[in-house]
Amino acid sequence: MTISRRALLAAGAGTGLLTACGSNTGRGSGGSEPELSQWYHQYGETGTEQAVQRYARAYRKARVEVQWRPGNYDQQTAAALLTDSGPDVFEGGPTLDQIQGGQVADLTHLLDGVQDDFNPAVLQPKTYDGKVWGIPQVIDTQFLYYRKSLLADAGVRPPTTLDALVDAARQLTGKKTKGLFLGNDGGAGVLGGTPLYAAGLEIITQDGEVGFDDPAAARTLGKLHRLYADKSLLLGAPADWSDPSAFLQGLTAMQWSGLWALPQVRKELGDDFGVLPFPKDGAHGRPAVPVGAYGAAVSARSERRADAEDFVKWLWVERTDYQEDFALSYGFHIPARISLARKAGKLTSGAAADAVRFTTDHGHTAQPLLWTPASQTAYQDALSRIIKDGASPENELRSVVRKVTAELDRVKKNSQKNTKKKP
Amino acid sequence: MRRGRGSDALWFWVFVGPFAAGLALFTYVPLLWSVGLSFFDAHNTVTPTHFVGLDNYTAMLRDDAFLSSLRTFLVFTAFIVPVTYVCSLALALMVNRVGRARAFFRSVFFLPAACSYVVAAMVWKMSLFNGVRFGLANTVLGWFGAEPVAWLSTTDPPWYWLVIVTVRLWLQAGFYMILFLAGLQRIDPVLYEAAAVDGARPGWTVLRHITLPQLRATSVAVLLLLVVNAFQAFDEFYNLLSDARGYPPYARPPLVYLYYTALGQGQNLGLGSAGAVILALVVALVTVGQARWLRLGRTDADG
Numbered sequence: 001m002t003i004s005r006r007a008l009l010a011a012g013a014g015t016g017l018l019t020a021c022g023s024n025t026g027r028g029s030g031g032s033e034p035e036l037s038q039w040y041h042q043y044g045e046t047g048t049e050q051a052v053q054r055y056a057r058a059y060r061k062a063r064v065e066v067q068w069r070p071g072n073y074d075q076q077t078a079a080a081l082l083t084d085s086g087p088d089v090f091e092g093g094p095t096l097d098q099i100q101g102g103q104v105a106d107l108t109h110l111l112d113g114v115q116d117d118f119n120p121a122v123l124q125p126k127t128y129d130g131k132v133w134g135i136p137q138v139i140d141t142q143f144l145y146y147r148k149s150l151l152a153d154a155g156v157r158p159p160t161t162l163d164a165l166v167d168a169a170r171q172l173t174g175k176k177t178k179g180l181f182l183g184n185d186g187g188a189g190v191l192g193g194t195p196l197y198a199a200g201l202e203i204i205t206q207d208g209e210v211g212f213d214d215p216a217a218a219r220t221l222g223k224l225h226r227l228y229a230d231k232s233l234l235l236g237a238p239a240d241w242s243d244p245s246a247f248l249q250g251l252t253a254m255q256w257s258g259l260w261a262l263p264q265v266r267k268e269l270g271d272d273f274g275v276l277p278f279p280k281d282g283a284h285g286r287p288a289v290p291v292g293a294y295g296a297a298v299s300a301r302s303e304r305r306a307d308a309e310d311f312v313k314w315l316w317v318e319r320t321d322y323q324e325d326f327a328l329s330y331g332f333h334i335p336a337r338i339s340l341a342r343k344a345g346k347l348t349s350g351a352a353a354d355a356v357r358f359t360t361d362h363g364h365t366a367q368p369l370l371w372t373p374a375s376q377t378a379y380q381d382a383l384s385r386i387i388k389d390g391a392s393p394e395n396e397l398r399s400v401v402r403k404v405t406a407e408l409d410r411v412k413k414n415s416q417k418n419t420k421k422k423p
Numbered sequence: 424m425r426r427g428r429g430s431d432a433l434w435f436w437v438f439v440g441p442f443a444a445g446l447a448l449f450t451y452v453p454l455l456w457s458v459g460l461s462f463f464d465a466h467n468t469v470t471p472t473h474f475v476g477l478d479n480y481t482a483m484l485r486d487d488a489f490l491s492s493l494r495t496f497l498v499f500t501a502f503i504v505p506v507t508y509v510c511s512l513a514l515a516l517m518v519n520r521v522g523r524a525r526a527f528f529r530s531v532f533f534l535p536a537a538c539s540y541v542v543a544a545m546v547w548k549m550s551l552f553n554g555v556r557f558g559l560a561n562t563v564l565g566w567f568g569a570e571p572v573a574w575l576s577t578t579d580p581p582w583y584w585l586v587i588v589t590v591r592l593w594l595q596a597g598f599y600m601i602l603f604l605a606g607l608q609r610i611d612p613v614l615y616e617a618a619a620v621d622g623a624r625p626g627w628t629v630l631r632h633i634t635l636p637q638l639r640a641t642s643v644a645v646l647l648l649l650v651v652n653a654f655q656a657f658d659e660f661y662n663l664l665s666d667a668r669g670y671p672p673y674a675r676p677p678l679v680y681l682y683y684t685a686l687g688q689g690q691n692l693g694l695g696s697a698g699a700v701i702l703a704l705v706v707a708l709v710t711v712g713q714a715r716w717l718r719l720g721r722t723d724a725d726g
Contacts, residue, residue, distance in 0.1 A: 072667075074688045082469055082690075095688060101467035176556065184554070184576055189668025235573030236554015240666055251555055373689035381488065381672035388578045388671075399487075 034062045034307045039080075039090040041073035041294070044243060045260060045331035055315055055322045062307050064089075081299055088302040089312055091137060091294035094126075096369045098297075099133050100414045105298040105305055108132045110313040117337050121363050122293040128369055129415070134295020135316040138326065138333035139341075141259045141291050141359050142190070143275040145244070150177070150253040158274060162198060162223050162281035169232035172253040178234035179227075181252040183241035186228055188384035190241050190256060191278075192290070192376070195220050197364045200284030203379075204368045208408060213401045218393035220281045221386050228387050259355055260331030266351070275351050277358045289358050290366035293336060334359060370408060378403040457696040465693035479697035488672070489698055492680040493705070499676065500653040502584070503591055507649055508642075511596045515603030516630075529604065533597040540594060540658035547590045548575065548663050575663060583664065583674050590659050595652070599645050606641030610634065643717045650713060654706050657682070677702050 040052055049068050056064035067087065069076055074093070080086035081103045094104045108131045111118070115132075122136040144165075146158055154172050159165040169179030183190045193203035193212075199220040202211030227233050234252040239245040247255040248268045256278075265273055277287035296316045298308045315322060320340055327335040328346050334356060335341045347356045367376075382396035456469070461479050463471035483489050518528045535543070551559045554573035561571040574582045614633050623629050635642075657678040664671055669687075670679060677698065685695020 075686060078467070078688050078690050079686060082467070093688075097467045097690060103467060183666070183668070184573075185666060185668070185671055186576060188671070189666060192668075234555075235576035236552075236558070238549060238553055238555065242667065373687060374691065377488075377669065377683065377689070380669055384672050388576070 034304045036062050036064045036088045036302075036304060036308055036311055037067060038064050038311075039067045039069055039073075039077060039087040041091065042068055042070040043260075043331060045263075048326075048330040051326060051330060055319070055326075058322075059311060059314060061314075062304075062311055064311060081301065084301055084303075086299050086301060088304055088308040089296060089298055092134065092297050093367070093369075094134050094295065094297045096128065096372055096411055099128050099369075100411065103300050104133050105300050105302075105309065106131045106133065107135060107298060107309065107312065110135060110309060110317055114317060114337075117339050119334075119336055119338055119341070121291045121359075121365060122295075122336050125292070125365050125367060125369055126295045134297040135312060136293045136295050136336035137316060137323075138293055138336055139291055139359065140293055140333055141289055141355065141363065142194075142256060143259060143289065143355060143358065144254055144256055144278065145247055145261070145265060146254040146274055146276065147247070147250075147269070147272060148274055149272050154253075158276055159279050160276075160287075161279050161285075162195070162220065165279050166223055166226045166230070166232075169227055169254065170230045173230070173232045177250055178252045179232040179254060181234040181237065181241060181246050181255040182227075183256070184236055185384060186233055186235060186387045187224060187256070188380050188387055191224070191383070192366060192380070193371075194278045194288050194290050194364075194366070195224060195281070197288035197290075198278050198285055199281045200286055202364070204370045204408075208370055208412065210401050210404050210408070212397065215394075216282050216284065218397050220285075221383060221397070222393045223281065224383075224387050225390050225393075229390065258331075260333060262332040262352060262355065271350075273351065275355050275358070277362050287358070287362045288364060289362045291359060291363040292366040370411060372407055372411060375404040375407045378407075458700055460692050461696035461700050463693050465691070465696070467690040467692075469692060471693065475693070479693045480701065482694060483698045483701060488675075489677070489680060491672075492675050492677045493702075495674060496654070496656065496676040499587070499656065500650060503588055503653050504646065504649045506588065507592055507596055507599060508645060510592060511599035511645070512603050512638075514596060514600040515607055516634075518600065519604060519607045529601070532600055535593050536595060536598040538594060540590075541662050543590050543594055544659040544662035547586055547659075552586045578673055581673070586663060587659060587674060590663070591656075594659075595649075599649070602641055602645055603638065606638045607634070610637045646717065647710065647713060651706075651710065654709075 038052075038056060040049075043049070049066075052068075053066050056066045077087070077090050077092050078095075078098070081098065092098075092104075098104050111132055115123070118136055119139055122139050123132065126132055126134040126136060150172060151158065151168070154168075156168045156171050157164075159168045165180070172179035196203055196212045196217055199216045201214055201217055205211040234246060234255075237246040237251055241255065241257055242261075244255065244257055244261040244265050246252050247257065248265065262275075277289045280286050280288070296312045298305060298312060302308050320337065323337060324335060324340050324344065327333040327340070328344055332346075332352070334347065335344060341347065341356070346352060378400050382391075382400045385391040386393050386396055460469065460471065462474060462476060464473040464475045464478075465471035514532055518525060518532065521528060552574040553561075554571065554576060555561065556565060556571045558571070558574075560574065564570070564572065572582055574586050577583070610633070614637070615629065618629055618633055619625070623632065655678070656676050660674060660676055660679050661670075661682070664674060665679075670683060681695050681698045681702070683689070684698065685692050
């Protein structure tokens with residue numbers, strides 16, 4: 001096996017060419033307007049990338065270079081924010097540590113006069129210390145999709161309690177089809193705190209304390225293990241929960257997925273599907289619909305911070321036509337602006353209307369700001385062990401509560417330190 | 424033409440300088456910086472101001488997730504090292520004995536070493552060992568009427584180890600086979616002839632008393648490389664088991680865990696650096712111990 005030196009050189013030149021393509025914006029350089037880089041994560045729906053490129057081109061006051069970033073987007077932005085070569089504008093949490101670390105700019109003034117038009121369910125998690133750190137782009141929600149015909153064949157009614165869901169998943173499981181798909185990890189990742197809300201609890205209370213130090217939490221999470229033990233769960237599918245493929249290919253009768261998948265599901269299955277919130281559990285339970293959103297944020301290290309803020313205001317506050325297009329024309333999201341959501345015709349009928357109603361009635365914040373990555377990892381590890389290994393929910397939750405409490409103490413201490421620093 | 428001492432020094436720096444500078448800039452500076460970070464509370468910053476002493480170290484040593492990641496990787500090493508050793512030695516012995524098309528077999532077994540871990544992990548995850556009935560492994564199981572197995576999601580029995588170990592075995596067995604082949608071809612045929620004259624039957628006896636002792640130096644090098652490689656395992660674990668929401672709590676080696684702690688969304692660089700220092704110490708200790716035990720540096724002839 002010898003590789004000729006010329007081949008190596010050619011390969012090197014090829015890599016150079018590829019790298020060069022990355023910064024090609026498709027426009028001639030020149031002109032004196034400032035240059036901004038804007039990062040998006042890779043949306044799965046076709047047309048989204050072209051759409052955001054189109055918005056960026058329409059902006060007159062700066063040249064905006066859109067970067068479409070596949071892979072672990074949140075980790076990429078977190079690392080890039082430490083350097084000067086990061087984005088000027090990016091979609092992101094932003095996370096509490098980013099806010100406390102002074103990595104993102106205060107955007108409160110961009111919302112003057114229109115703050116009340118943003119849905120509080122998504123604006124609140126972008127708000128810390130009374131200031132807004134990210135402009136919500138859309139409302140993302142997740143639902144339980146079910147195949148009406150398969151449920152009817154098995155004589156199963158759409159489940160409205162967690163126990164009914166466990167039974168339904170078992171009855172719907174056959175030789176070729178599994179009952180339920182909660183992601184290839186068995187649900188620990190995507191469900192997160194949703195089952196706790198379904199049990200009538202919260203992950204973090206309004207006062208910033210642990211919200212699931214309660215026997216009901218262990219009882220509910222323990223039921224998720226039944227799904228796994230019954231072999232009702234689809235595992236190891238080629239595409240994960242965020243993609244409706246497994247549901248569409250008939251690998252599963254029910255799937256937990258995002259609202260964004262709805263247009264594709266409707267196109268392939270017509271009326272043969274419905275959506276449900278995560279079913280309630282226990283006496284104090286209520287159906288649960290996780291709500292979250294990326295916010296448009298501005299890096300505090302940006303050299304053109306004022307220009308970046310102007311651009312964010314233009315795109316995510318002023319251009320409601322683009323906001324509506326972004327939310328509804330490609331994947332499916334509820335507009336973050338209440339006024340837009342109200343007049344969106346696509347959201348008034350069928351499963352989409354159900355989805356909007358469930359979100360309004362049962363929506364909860366999927367990622368409160370105080371729910372830091374460290375807390376989330378501790379909880380997700382525990383949930384995975386409960387679901388797959390049948391670990392004792394009481395013991396697992398006890399250690400999670402301990403870790404989350406320590407983490408909450410840490411961020412509260414930071415917030416006091418920050419307040420003290422101010423004049 | 425006479426060259427002065429000055430121009431020698433100049434040429435020394437022309438050739439060595441760029442590499443020395445690169446090594447310092449991209450290896451030593453980050454390394455020392457990371458050791459420095461491990462004594463600070465460094466959330467989302469590489470220029471922290473809040474000194475915390477050894478807090479990060481005690482936190483890491485008390486973190487059961489980190490300790491379990493160390494166990495994971497000891498189990499992995501204990502398994503992958505002997506298995507790869509035996510497989511690549513067996514391959515080398517077989518390839519060494521074939522009369523015809525030896526170059527062909529050598530290339531065929533070596534080729535996987537040219538494949539990237541990421542690509543191989545994707546092939547293993549998506550087509551060979553996916554969990555649905557049309558994955559290759561499950562299709563084979565289907566011929567015998569068995570239920571499909573979710574290879575990477577099942578924790579009892581831990582099928583995910585089968586996927587992780589086979590992908591690494593496929594990727595690296597060929598490379599070590601080449602090392603063993605080189606070692607085998609350096610053994611003097613006279614030794615085998617003498618053994619035959621003394622009545623040693625070809626097979627196990629010759630392997631045990633001639634071949635293996637003669638391969639000593641090669642074996643030591645292979646074992647050291649295997650252990651170091653196992654310590655550095657990251658690519659195939661990460662690509663096989665991670666998803667958009669993180670990484671499951673099983674089969675999580677220290678590098679993956681530290682990656683999520685320090686470079687994930689958490690960006691706890693102080694804690695991550697402390698973990699990295701602990702890990703580096705463990706690796707150094709094991710390697711030095713192993714080198715002592717295997718008496719590194721002695722040649723094949725020393726036996």
